């Protein structure tokens with residue numbers, strides 16, 4: 001029987017140095033499928049990782065690599081044709097999320113897990129004032145009226161850098177800029193003091209200055225509340241600014257996973273290496289064309305029937321075994337799945 005956190009447990013700050021290293025989320029061999037016509041496409045295969053208290057994990061990969069599917073599965077918000085094919089996800093104090101009833105999961109989502117979907121503009125209801133939408137988790141989980149929630153709504157908006165919180169609360173979404181809406185969305189996702197925040201491309205629709213502000217804000221919020229965060233982005237620059245650990249995905253597979261500096265300074269997987277080579281750091285000007293990854297992102301249809309490494313057709317270090325066998329994950333400070341990693345002869 002799974003234990004659900006009581007309201008007093010939810011988001012209570014961790015109070016000892018030992019708890020700083022508590023595992024908040026443990027993902028084991030997660031495999032996600034979508035039914036698509038006659039086929040089941042595997043958007044994510046055998047993905048495993050842990051997130052400890054206060055840690056930020058950045059998941060990076062090209063479009064279609066399975067990042068959003070992974071995040072939606074963790075929040076149990078896959079679309080109707082999506083399903084968990086295998087694996088488990090364990091949340092500290094709750095248990096295996098996939099064994100919870102829909103009602104139990106609804107209670108966990110929005111209280112213990114904060115979820116920020118892609119594109120906050122479309123996630124907000126255009127006909128409802130922003131403050132009422134930010135207050136929604138308190139209405140659902142704490143049964144508070146809007147009047148009762150208002151002080152916390154204003155505090156949450158303020159905490160996200162919206163100093164004009166009363167005006168923002170009384171505005172309709174179309175009256176706010178993209179950056180303001182993203183901040184309001186983060187206020188909504190954290191208003192119940194969740195233990196873990198799942199943020200899908202939280203900066204993708206924003207200009208570079210606002211992107212940086214949001215990243216700094218996320219860092220502050222995570223530090224202040226000892227909040228664990230998983231942030232998904234196609235942009236390695238964004239991820240490297242915020243993440244303690246980086247997980248690189250390609251074709252639904254986990255290619256590399258480790259501490260940020262290890263992955264950035266000594267990438268083992270040729271795909272991580274290629275991503276790094278094509279990275280434009282925020283301080284660089286775009287003077288010369290960047291080296292681009294050749295080839296196209298993987299079409300996942302049919303990949304299940306294939307053996308071998310999904311990256312092989314684009315890989316500069318391909319060797320015969322890559323054609324026939326998916327590499328085992330090599331564990332160590334950095335985990336990676338490659339037959340011929342960078343730095344080997």
Ligand SMILES: Nc1ncnc2c1ncn2[C@@H]1O[C@H](COP(=O)(O)OP(=O)(O)OP(=O)(O)O)[C@@H](O)[C@H]1O
Nearest residue numbers: 034036043062063064065066067068069070079300
């Ligand atoms: N509802 C769906 N039905 C069928 N296939 C889907 C569905 N949603 C996603 N996919 C497929 O699953 C794979 C992974 O998609 P996903 O959106 O998780 O990747 P992503 O890395 O987040 O990409 P993006 O950054 O573009 O959102 C892709 O091949 C995508 O086409």
